[in-house]
Amino acid sequence: MQIQMTALQNREKGNYDISFLNEEVAKEIYAYHKSFPVYQYTPLVSLNNLAALLKVKDIFIKDESYRFNLNAFKVLGGSYAIGKVVAEKLGMSLEDLPFERLISDEIREKLGEVTFITATDGNHGRGVAWAANQLKQNCIVYMPRGAAQERVENISNLGAEVTVHDANYDECVRMANDLANEKGYYIVQDTAWDGYEDIPRWIMQGYMTMAYEIYQTMQEMEKKPTHVFLQAGVGSMSSAMTGFFANVYPGEEKPVITIVEPDAVACIYESALAGERVLIGGEYFTIMAGLSCGEPNTVGLEVMFDHADYFISASDDLAAHGMRVLGNPVGDDRRVISGESGAAPFGVVSKILTCDKFADLKAELNLNEDSVLLFINTEGDTDREHYLEVVWDGKHPITE
Numbered sequence: 001m002q003i004q005m006t007a008l009q010n011r012e013k014g015n016y017d018i019s020f021l022n023e024e025v026a027k028e029i030y031a032y033h034k035s036f037p038v039y040q041y042t043p044l045v046s047l048n049n050l051a052a053l054l055k056v057k058d059i060f061i062k063d064e065s066y067r068f069n070l071n072a073f074k075v076l077g078g079s080y081a082i083g084k085v086v087a088e089k090l091g092m093s094l095e096d097l098p099f100e101r102l103i104s105d106e107i108r109e110k111l112g113e114v115t116f117i118t119a120t121d122g123n124h125g126r127g128v129a130w131a132a133n134q135l136k137q138n139c140i141v142y143m144p145r146g147a148a149q150e151r152v153e154n155i156s157n158l159g160a161e162v163t164v165h166d167a168n169y170d171e172c173v174r175m176a177n178d179l180a181n182e183k184g185y186y187i188v189q190d191t192a193w194d195g196y197e198d199i200p201r202w203i204m205q206g207y208m209t210m211a212y213e214i215y216q217t218m219q220e221m222e223k224k225p226t227h228v229f230l231q232a233g234v235g236s237m238s239s240a241m242t243g244f245f246a247n248v249y250p251g252e253e254k255p256v257i258t259i260v261e262p263d264a265v266a267c268i269y270e271s272a273l274a275g276e277r278v279l280i281g282g283e284y285f286t287i288m289a290g291l292s293c294g295e296p297n298t299v300g301l302e303v304m305f306d307h308a309d310y311f312i313s314a315s316d317d318l319a320a321h322g323m324r325v326l327g328n329p330v331g332d333d334r335r336v337i338s339g340e341s342g343a344a345p346f347g348v349v350s351k352i353l354t355c356d357k358f359a360d361l362k363a364e365l366n367l368n369e370d371s372v373l374l375f376i377n378t379e380g381d382t383d384r385e386h387y388l389e390v391v392w393d394g395k396h397p398i399t400e
């Protein structure tokens with residue numbers, strides 16, 4: 001059980017323009033997603049008994065395991081980016097392309113046959129494959145070594161051509177990009193690098209639908225988070241949420257935002273320490289497959305440098321602990337089925353709140369009985385075999 005935490009070091013906070021993550025944009029994207037027949041609001045679960053036990057005011061968890069029946073939030077980004085790609089290619093506005101029209105024969109004929117390509121550890125590729133499938137277009141998905149069989153099958157069942165490579169996530173991204181350049185495919189990647197920023201920005205914007213739903217519900221409940229904990233792989237999701245919350249809760253209103261990563265590959269935490277973008281290469285392993293990325297999104301990193309308050313690197317046993325606690329609710333609290341990447345921030349915070357070993361972190365974060373904590377369960381049991389090994393068999397027990 002290891003937790004390292006830092007604020008931004010070796011660099012001043014800057015002034016990166018986060019207007020592309022504001023409420024107005026979020027509202028438009030929310031309207032786009034609402035036009036999908038499969039759209040349903042995902043629950044914002046309030047764990048009252050657990051909050052009392054952990055001695056905080058409220059614990060809210062946005063449960064994205066219900067998103068579009070795909071067991072993870074990721075489709076929000078891919079589906080919006082693909083909509084934007086199609087709209088741009090046809091010289092149309094996405095406002096004129098609600099879902100039914102987007103997937104119509106008329107649009108398919110205008111567009112001709114196209115191929116979308118992406119690299120993924122599972123959830124993003126499933127979202128892109130789902131969107132390509134709806135558009136009756138081709139999709140190619142590259143996956144890194146160690147990809148769980150269930151995650152591979154979930155993508156190929158959507159008609160995508162899936163290959164698993166002896167490479168890590170970032171290497172798969174480069175390979176997919178090379179093929180896209182060679183063949184004229186559309187790469188729909190959930191991370192940005194120099195010269196490739198439009199699509200990742202759309203993906204980040206697409207994720208705002210969940211932030212917008214959270215914000216709406218909390219307004220209705222007359223609640224406001226004091227602390228938001230966000231898990232990060234390349235940091236597209238965490239930066240989109242960070243930018244949105246910094247926009248809707250300006251100045252003193254802004255909650256304390258903390259980014260959480262696996263210590264096996266904590267590229268954003270390392271970047272925060274160095275005050276510049278740090279790349280982690282080679283072979284690494286974490287059970288948090290969705291967070292297993294070594295190269296931060298260039299756009300997202302700027303947003304987080306400016307607006308995230310803390311960066312945490314944590315061991316795998318804490319993610320497993322989070323899965324067990326959320327899967328075994330206290331009293332009549334609602335059960336949250338949370339996978340490795342989904343549960344990580346909660347697992348970390350539950351130990352910060354209860355272990356003497358982390359008392360200094362609890363004080364630094366100013367966590368107390370007035371705290372209103374917000375988490376996002378970004379995935380359910382996307383690898384069911386491993387989920388049961390963790391929750392039933394106690395795999396990856398807490399170590400001291």
Ligand SMILES: Cc1ncc(COP(=O)(O)O)c(C=O)c1O
Nearest residue numbers: 232233234235236237290378379
């Ligand atoms: C379940 C889950 N949570 C969180 C993330 C992290 O998102 P990002 O790579 O944008 O940081 C991912 C990424 O694949 C994921 O699959």
